[in-house]
Amino acid sequence: MMLKQKPCYKAILSCLLAFALMACGIGVGPKDDGPNSYESLPATYEALGSDEVLSRVRPMPSQQIPAGQCGLFLWAKRQDTPLVFFQRSSGETFMHFDAQVVGLTRTSAINQIAMQFFRSQIFSVADLTIKIDLNPEQIRTLQQGLKIPSGSMTITTDDGWSAAIPVAGAIGCQ
Numbered sequence: 001m002m003l004k005q006k007p008c009y010k011a012i013l014s015c016l017l018a019f020a021l022m023a024c025g026i027g028v029g030p031k032d033d034g035p036n037s038y039e040s041l042p043a044t045y046e047a048l049g050s051d052e053v054l055s056r057v058r059p060m061p062s063q064q065i066p067a068g069q070c071g072l073f074l075w076a077k078r079q080d081t082p083l084v085f086f087q088r089s090s091g092e093t094f095m096h097f098d099a100q101v102v103g104l105t106r107t108s109a110i111n112q113i114a115m116q117f118f119r120s121q122i123f124s125v126a127d128l129t130i131k132i133d134l135n136p137e138q139i140r141t142l143q144q145g146l147k148i149p150s151g152s153m154t155i156t157t158d159d160g161w162s163a164a165i166p167v168a169g170a171i172g173c174q
Helices: 008-024
Strands: 070-076 083-088 095-096 101-114 116-123 128-135 146-157 163-172
Touching: 070 146, 083 163, 095 116, 101 128, 128 163
Parallel strands: none
Antiparallel strands: 070 083, 070 163, 083 095, 095 101, 101 116, 116 128, 128 146, 146 163
16 A cells, blocks of 8 residues: 655745745846846746646746845645746736736735735736735744745636636745
């Protein structure tokens, strides 16, 4: 008889936080053309699923945090832990939809954590609405790197299709 071992999300989250704080400056970042402009992405980013919603969502490339700023990183809570959401302390927010990284427009935010980071936020882009609900760790400060042990992302299309993705993440600063 084989026992199935459950993944230890606390250990994974700690590793992801350390990775985000140490390596967030590596990878594709914005061009100087504007806040929502990105360089070309490799075509190897596969969709998170095959349904009407998740087939449109792809993992984000590595993100950069400019010196003196902070960033919110959210990874899907699954075996391969893809980065699915990135937000800068300036409020600029990005996801990878339909084979391109796009800037999201925030339409609602409540319960501020710090700067432009909130426990609950709603964004829109094209025909999608993205709702983010976070449960940040209360022990650490933003300067120490704030863990987000649990949260959820709900993506809804204008046609009424929706998908929920459990997430975990971190807020790190340079």
